Amino acid sequence: MSEVELSKEEQETLGHKLFPSVDLLLRAGGHISPNGTEEEYYFLAGHRAGLSSWYRRYGYSLIFNENAYAYLAPQGGLSTGSPLSISDMVAGQSLLVMVLDPKCLQIDGTYLLNDFYLKVEQILGEDGMYRLVDKRRSAVKEKLLRQVKERMDQSLRRLSRLHFISLDRKGERIIIYRAIQRFGEQVAALTYDPEEAIRQMIEFGKLVWLGEEPDEETDELDEDDAQLEGAADEGGL
Amino acid sequence: MEGSTPQRKISIPEAIERASSRIQGLTLSQVDIAFIAAFYAYREEHTANTIDEATINDLCWQVCDTLGLDYDSINAAAMVNRLRKGQILSCMDSFDMSRSDAALYALTPMAQAIAKSAIGADVLTSNTLDLILARITSEILTILSRLKSGLSDEQWQNEIAEPLNTFVMELLGAIENRQFAMERDQEDLRRKTSDALDKRWIDAMDECTEKIQMIMNNLNEIMAVYLRHNDRVSVALNEISQLALYADQPLVRIKADEIHATLNRIVKWSDDKLTGWTRYYKQVLYFMNDLMRTDPNRQQSKRIEQMVHAMLQHPCAFNLAATRRTLVFRDLEPPGKRVSVVRNLVQSEAPLESERVMVNRCIDQAVERSKKEGKVRLVDVGRLLTDSLPQDKLWRGLGLISGRLKHYGTVTTRRQTGWHRVDRYDTEDLVVTLTEPKDKDER
Numbered sequence: 001m002s003e004v005e006l007s008k009e010e011q012e013t014l015g016h017k018l019f020p021s022v023d024l025l026l027r028a029g030g031h032i033s034p035n036g037t038e039e040e041y042y043f044l045a046g047h048r049a050g051l052s053s054w055y056r057r058y059g060y061s062l063i064f065n066e067n068a069y070a071y072l073a074p075q076g077g078l079s080t081g082s083p084l085s086i087s088d089m090v091a092g093q094s095l096l097v098m099v100l101d102p103k104c105l106q107i108d109g110t111y112l113l114n115d116f117y118l119k120v121e122q123i124l125g126e127d128g129m130y131r132l133v134d135k136r137r138s139a140v141k142e143k144l145l146r147q148v149k150e151r152m153d154q155s156l157r158r159l160s161r162l163h164f165i166s167l168d169r170k171g172e173r174i175i176i177y178r179a180i181q182r183f184g185e186q187v188a189a190l191t192y193d194p195e196e197a198i199r200q201m202i203e204f205g206k207l208v209w210l211g212e213e214p215d216e217e218t219d220e221l222d223e224d225d226a227q228l229e230g231a232a233d234e235g236g237l
Numbered sequence: 238m239e240g241s242t243p244q245r246k247i248s249i250p251e252a253i254e255r256a257s258s259r260i261q262g263l264t265l266s267q268v269d270i271a272f273i274a275a276f277y278a279y280r281e282e283h284t285a286n287t288i289d290e291a292t293i294n295d296l297c298w299q300v301c302d303t304l305g306l307d308y309d310s311i312n313a314a315a316m317v318n319r320l321r322k323g324q325i326l327s328c329m330d331s332f333d334m335s336r337s338d339a340a341l342y343a344l345t346p347m348a349q350a351i352a353k354s355a356i357g358a359d360v361l362t363s364n365t366l367d368l369i370l371a372r373i374t375s376e377i378l379t380i381l382s383r384l385k386s387g388l389s390d391e392q393w394q395n396e397i398a399e400p401l402n403t404f405v406m407e408l409l410g411a412i413e414n415r416q417f418a419m420e421r422d423q424e425d426l427r428r429k430t431s432d433a434l435d436k437r438w439i440d441a442m443d444e445c446t447e448k449i450q451m452i453m454n455n456l457n458e459i460m461a462v463y464l465r466h467n468d469r470v471s472v473a474l475n476e477i478s479q480l481a482l483y484a485d486q487p488l489v490r491i492k493a494d495e496i497h498a499t500l501n502r503i504v505k506w507s508d509d510k511l512t513g514w515t516r517y518y519k520q521v522l523y524f525m526n527d528l529m530r531t532d533p534n535r536q537q538s539k540r541i542e543q544m545v546h547a548m549l550q551h552p553c554a555f556n557l558a559a560t561r562r563t564l565v566f567r568d569l570e571p572p573g574k575r576v577s578v579v580r581n582l583v584q585s586e587a588p589l590e591s592e593r594v595m596v597n598r599c600i601d602q603a604v605e606r607s608k609k610e611g612k613v614r615l616v617d618v619g620r621l622l623t624d625s626l627p628q629d630k631l632w633r634g635l636g637l638i639s640g641r642l643k644h645y646g647t648v649t650t651r652r653q654t655g656w657h658r659v660d661r662y663d664t665e666d667l668v669v670t671l672t673e674p675k676d677k678d679e680r
Contacts, residue, residue: 029557060558067527072558082559086552093541100528100538102434105521106427123542124549131549162557181527182555187540194540194547202553210552 013050018043026055026062026072029082030163031179033069035109037163044070069179075205083208084158090132091155092164092183094120095176100184110173113156120152121145260347263323268311270355271300273325276344277352287329287341293317317342325351354418361415363458370466373408376400377473384480393486397477401492409499416506423452423514430521438535442525449518456511463504470500595625596637604645613645615667619659635662642669 006014013019022040025032034041044051044064052062059077064070074081084092098104098111098119124132126141133147156174159165164182166175185206186197201207247255265273275296279288288296297313300306320326325348329341344352353359383396426448433441474497481490528537548554599621604613618638626634647670656663 027558027560029559067523074556074558079558080560081556083556084554086548086554089548089554090545093545097538097541100532100541102431102524104431105434105517105524106431109520123545128546128549178523178527184537184541186544187537194543195551197544198547198551198553206555207553208556210554 007050007053009047009050010054011050013047013054016043016047022051025163026060026070028161029071030161031069031071031177031182032163033177033179034067036166036175036177036179041070065181067178068181069177071179071182073205081208083210085155086210087132087151088155088158089183090120090124091116091152092159092180094123095159095165095174096180096183097123099176099180110168110175113167113172113174116156116174117149117152120148124148260324261322262319263325265323265325265351268300268304268306269316269320269325270351271304272296272316272320273344273348273352274355275300277349277356280344287343289341290317293342320348353414359411359415359418361412361419361459362455363462365415366412366459366462367466369408369412370462370470373405374466374470374473376404376408377470377477381473381477384477388484393484393489397481397486398489398492401477401489401496405496406499409496409503412503413499416503416510420510423510426452427517434524434529439529439533442529445521446525449514449521453514453518456507456514460507460511463507467500467504471497474500593637595630596622596634596641599625600638600641600645613642613669615639615642615669616657616659616664618642619657619662619664623660631660632662635659635664639667642667646670 018040022032022043025037025040032041032044048062048064055062055072059075059079060072061075062070063073072079094116095111098116104111121129126144129144129148130136133144133151156165156167160167164177164179166177167173168175186201198207202209276288276293279292279296280286294313297311297316298308301308301311317326321328321342324345326342327345329343380397380400383392388396430445430449433445474493478490478493478497481487481493531537600613600618602621606617615638619635622634622638623631657666658664
């Protein structure tokens, strides 16, 4: 077995009492913010060099966004990654939109769960909701809303495990951490085209495809099928 | 010591009873409160305790004018009558004596409190607080100096209990009123800050920061004033409490402790407000510096919404680190070829007999024995089984008998079936008349 020499910075970092908890959190995809995981954040800020070189050995890149958040980005090698789902992305982006509203300054930093559902509904619109749950437009709206809500609940639980947010004990309020700003990374450029931004983010490894892109023609066919089915139900065929 | 009894605390049921019997039918509308506030302002401006009907009418006009209401809609005479009944206004004669048929009107203490609260007349600043606390300190030190010379019961009542009960408690009450007003001001400022940033975005930043900073400074100064006075007052109150204990004046001691507790509550309020406001200040600074300054044209929300729809069309997401496994930092070697662990069955190891096999074997034996008689009794098979099967398998084994016997012939039962004991179970005395087995393989 070959010997591995640790740098002085790495030795100090790995010997720190907070290292195990920070390490587990980061390896599990967790995000560390100055609010929520304050102690861990300042440990990380003070040991950036040691942590960066340590995780580089595994193929992870330690991303440290000043005043906001830190996380590990898998860059190949021994590092492994797991993508968020599209519902998780929608939930995170909707939460960021809520944070960007100055009205949030009137409250104590917590958000009602119900306001979140309304925001998601407002952002997605009916078309977006059908697309999210992969349903045809003929589905009953109440059922659609229920399914979107269920997906959002799942996503909130995942975002909570990843320390983007936390939920209060009753599960009625959401506490949003600064890491939620990561969901705004894609729109930072001043001149902006959403599809072009997605392509660039994928090229830079900041986003990954979640499977094949839906074919526009297939979508149109689906709608046609739905119309045909509707006509058949009405006795038209 | 009855004479030196300070006013005792009122119980909840007593408070409800007194309030409901003294003040009846009091409902205040927005217009009523506006009128009370106008009356209070007039009173302050003209240093007059009472006003006549003409002034009341004039005030009503001003209320309507300011609120954009029709004068006839408020019916001034009815309003005054209602406020009198609700003990908001009292009637006074020209000697300033209360008289129900007099033509001059005054605000009752309750109305004054409402007006002060409504217009935020009591402002808590470091100067007002310093003044009030200085008076409290001075009064308590005076009381303490009286105590050192030794007092009669009457002196305890007049010179200690009464000033503590009225003067000091009222001054503390004045601080609490101001705190309440300050709380509302802060809430108001938070709302205005949000509105201003919502409407004017970056242009409102400096103005909002300045106002928030002002409250922050005021809270810091207030806290400093508390800290300056609190120690001195606390020590003096403790001393009064101790001396009252030695002089067997429990009610004075209770009052001193009560004042101490009130003072602590007031200081704690201030500390909590300072902490809360500091947090709010940080939140606003973060919002302005990290969210607003990076988005001067307020485009980000809109773009995120567009991005949501783009991602639904082209599903993609963040790729997050996903391993909890602690990797050992050493050279990785490929695992060796796995060899399955197998061995052949040894001849001496007979496979374990299942219950079904045992049942079949016992039945076969019973059939062999009973061939001469031409019939098999179920009870006999049962008894054979009890010898062959272990206790934990007997119950299941007995259950399998009748199914198996069908293969040997016709099962018949007598009209009055007998029951026989087989081990711990009762077994029905069924009889099988033997015929040729249906399928020998099944045996």
